[in-house]
Amino acid sequence: MTNNKKKAMTSAVATLLSISLLAGCSSNGGNNAPNNGQSTDGGNNGANAVTEAPVDPTAKFDPPIELTVGVGIGDPIADEFTEEKWENSEWIKAYKEELGIIIKPLWYTKGGDAAKQKMSVAIASGDIPDLIGVSQEQLASLSKTNLYTDLTDVYEKFSTPLTKQIITEEGNTALESATFGGKLIAIPGTNSAIDGASFLWARQDWLDKLSLPVPKTTDELYTAMKAIVEQDPDGNGKKDTVGLMLNKDFLAPGVAEALGLFNAFDAYPKAWVRAADGKLVYGSAQPEVKDALAYLNKLYKEGLIEKDFGAKDSGKAAELAASGLVGFNFGAMWNGMYPMQQTKDNFPDSNWLAYPIVSKDEKPANPQIKLNVESYFVMRSGYEHPEAIMKLINFWTELNYGDTTQEEFDKFLGPAPAPGHHYAVAKAWKAQKNLQAHLKVTEAFKTGDASKLNAEEKGYYDNIQKYKDGDNANAQFEKVFGETGSFRYMNEYVNNNLFKMDEFYGASTDAMKNRLKTIEQAVIEYYTKVIMGSDSIDNFDKFVSQLNKLGLEDVTKEVNDWDAAK
Known part of the structure; x- marks a missing residue:
């Protein structure tokens, strides 16, 4: 990349990345040190390597170095993807020509499950490529081995100011999540946490027609939903309108969810929040959820949400928007693209608008979010140039968020035939x-x-x-x-x-791995029964006791042990 940098176009909703670095077989060659699966310094060789390297974050390696990776191929480009396209893409060419880094793919896998399996085998065997992109769980596994390089000094010396700004834009949490035993064992490939926040989406044209104000409180929202169901805002003479779009997985962020409504009552399901005594507690089991459940039960009994919502996934629930039959939706910032655009396509005079989530009182509600790290980039212990990871990420951040020419933008991230962000080896998205x-x-x-x-x-x-x-x-x-x-x-x-913010951002604890899925299933089942009236809020304490027996008590202990140790 030239000295003229430019911000480049990336996806408005960067939730799916099609190419990810995976663990795999090692490769010897080029300027790489032999990989015997062991570190000669306990996974702490980064400082020595950096001491000998030129402290210039943008310097090109001369002579060039080789860097082995594994490549995972997923949607949305898996069908059109070929190994030849990737190996000859503008990204791989630029890494060689402008950074002096020759990328050597060791293998390709298709599909998330295959990629995870490849990763697990590689870590277990102790035979990984020079650079791997892993999940938080896989990073925790690697932290117990001697396979990684301590990147503490590498990050400090080889990050450009722009890269540091991006990685710490939402605080130091991302870096802390990659730190084990005081060592930064990976560079976090950050993404936006705030983009996961919930909004109240409203059919503004219906509010206008019924002379209703934009709801700011749960009481005002109830009044507006009742009017939408009873006053025929679509003018078809039928009582077929629905107040609130809801799907069976309503505790999952996205579309037709209820997280924003729970947040209105200071309840934070599936998040770890700090209690008055300073300890972390599981939001799904806190008494604040009872008011939210009572509210949803009221909506259900009065026919303001669909009677069969418990049988609909988010896609099926979202069909209400396409059919022009629903007035409100709690969902993410991107809902204006899907499914609200479908309403506009079918009903040109419709007007969906996003507003802040409502509150139980006059105080603003707090939308829950959680740390969003797409991948953790680990350098193999013994690799001679661990600073290569920072040069790759610096390249990405300068291209996307620095000043580049239109020509450079089009080459890397413009419309086809540009390869797009999927072909980049390492990246860190700007949170805002x-x-x-x-x-x-x-x-x-x-x-x-x-x-x-x-x-x-x-x-x-x-x-x-x-x-x-x-x-x-x-x-x-x-x-x-x-x-x-x-x-x-x-x-x-x-x-x-x-x-x-969810206060827990570490890898799953042992109890979490074995029991959290069962706990979460019990939560959604009880919540759904209460909303539909087949169980009672009066049984909430009994429900919490059941969760503790299922393992929540053990999970909570481990979470607080993590909190005390971090």
Whole structure:
């Protein structure tokens, strides 16, 4: 990459990455030290390597070095992907030409399960490539081996200021999650935690028709839902409208969920929150959830949510939006693209808008979020140039968030035939990239000057302009990034520091691995029964006792042991 850097276009919703680095067989050759699966210094050879390396984060390796990786191939490009495309992509070429890093793929796997299995075998055998991208669970397993390099000094000396800013944009939690025994054993490939926050999506056209205010409290929301069900806002003469879209997995963030509604009552299901005594407790088992369950039970009894919601996944539940029959939805910032765009496609006069989640009182509610690290990048112990990982990530951050030319953007991250972000070997996403895109796009519309927008932002700007000119197919860009988009209230969440962060960000404890899935299943079953009236809130203490017997007591102890030790 040249010295002129430019922010590049990335996906508005970067939830799925198709290419990930995986563990696998080692390779000897080039400038790499032999890999015998053991470290001569207890996994702490990074400092020595860095001492001898030039302290220049952007310096090209000369002569070039070889770096072995394993490649996992997944949706959405698995079908069109070929090994030849990857090995000859602009990313792999640039790594060699501009960084002096020759990437050597050891294998390719397709599908998440195959990739995980390959990883497990590699770690268990002690035979891994020079660079691997792992999950938090796999990182915990690696921390108990001598396979990794301590990257503490590597990160400090070889991160550009921009890379450090990006990795710590949401605090030091990401780095802490990659630290074991005081050693930074991986570089976290960060993503946005705030983009997982819940919003209240409302059919503003129906609120206007029924002369209803935008709900700010749970009481106002109930009044609005009741009116939508009883006053025929779609004007078809039938009582077929639904107040709130809900799916059977309503504790999973995304669409047709209920997390935002629980948060309205200061309840945080599936999150670890700090109690008054300073200990961490499991949000699903705290008494605050009872008020939320009572509220949902009321909605259910009065027919404000579908009677068969418990049989519908999020996709099926979202069909209510496409059919134009639902007034409210709790969901993520991207719901303006799906499923709300389908409403606009089928009902051109419809108008979904996002608002902050409601609150039980006049105080703003706190939307829950959790640490979002897409992958942890580990360098094999004994590899001569562990600083290579930082050069790869620096390359990514400068391309995406620095100043580059349009030509460079198009080559790496533009429309086809550009390979896109899926082909990058290592990356760290900016947590507030989408929020900043919204702020810059809306400012451009206010001033009439779009010259300061990068290619991604200009794409949003152009599509919003098309919508303003009458192209309803582009309503989705306005509903997320525009002046009336979800990010206008994301900005309020950020400015008012409203997020409730999950306090546990470590690898699964032993009890979690064995029991948490059963606990979570028991939670959703009890919650669903209470909402549908086949169980009672009066049994809440009995329910919590059952969770403890299922292992919650042991999990809680281990979580607090982790909290005390970190």
